[in-house]
Amino acid sequence: MKIVDLTMTIKTKAPVHPIYVEPVVTTWTTIKETGFYSTLLILNDHTLTHLDAPAHVIENGVTVDMLPLEMFIGPGIAVDLSYLPPRSTITRETLLRELEKTGITSFEGWVLLIRTGYDSKIGTPEWFDHPGLDESAAKLLIEKKFKAVGTDAPSIDREPYPAHKPLLQNNIIVYENLTNLKELIGRKFYFYGLPLKIYRGSGSLVRAIAIME
Numbered sequence: 001m002k003i004v005d006l007t008m009t010i011k012t013k014a015p016v017h018p019i020y021v022e023p024v025v026t027t028w029t030t031i032k033e034t035g036f037y038s039t040l041l042i043l044n045d046h047t048l049t050h051l052d053a054p055a056h057v058i059e060n061g062v063t064v065d066m067l068p069l070e071m072f073i074g075p076g077i078a079v080d081l082s083y084l085p086p087r088s089t090i091t092r093e094t095l096l097r098e099l100e101k102t103g104i105t106s107f108e109g110w111v112l113l114i115r116t117g118y119d120s121k122i123g124t125p126e127w128f129d130h131p132g133l134d135e136s137a138a139k140l141l142i143e144k145k146f147k148a149v150g151t152d153a154p155s156i157d158r159e160p161y162p163a164h165k166p167l168l169q170n171n172i173i174v175y176e177n178l179t180n181l182k183e184l185i186g187r188k189f190y191f192y193g194l195p196l197k198i199y200r201g202s203g204s205l206v207r208a209i210a211i212m213e
């Protein structure tokens with residue numbers, strides 16, 4: 001079985017959106033002092049590789065602890081949009097063209113992963129120049145009944161964030177800051193991106209993986 005890890009490593013000072021707290025991962029107890037090693041974590045729920053629950057952008061929306069587990073698992077395809085120039089808009093047409101190439105006719109219950117290549121720019125000034133979906137692209141994903149959409153960029157869209165709300169209103173889970181999507185292009189796989197069960201969480205860090213067919 002070949003498994004591709006789509007997850008970034010959680011460590012102190014790992015880059016995050018400037019509005020969030022810099023992550024802290026530090027030793028809390030040691031084997032020498034107490035007989036067991038443990039670490040203390042201080043993190044926003046949108047740190048590094050994570051998913052957004054509807055409550056992230058919808059007042060009184062569903063929180064991560066309430067979402068059914070089937071929402072995080074499904075057959076996946078990955079499309080390569082790393083050729084797009086900085087700050088590009090990913091439109092319905094862009095996605096349709098890529099989806100046609102896959103030869104798949106029905107995407108109901110599928111997970112779409114979008115490679116931008118911006119995971120390699122993490123922490124640089126260009127990191128937030130990533131391409132983003134517009135509303136027409138979000139509507140296409142809703143029409144096609146995708147279960148989830150993910151990207152290796154820090155966000156699925158750009159200010160004023162036209163895709164987050166329609167996607168999450170339609171219970172399409174959003175994964176951000178994935179990595180290693182290059183390995184998935186042109187392949188069929190099964191995607192798993194399970195969140196922690198955080199009470200009233202607006203999202204969660206995930207361990208995202210692809211099991212290759």
Ligand SMILES: [Zn+2]
Nearest residue numbers: 046051052176
């Ligand atoms: Zn997020």
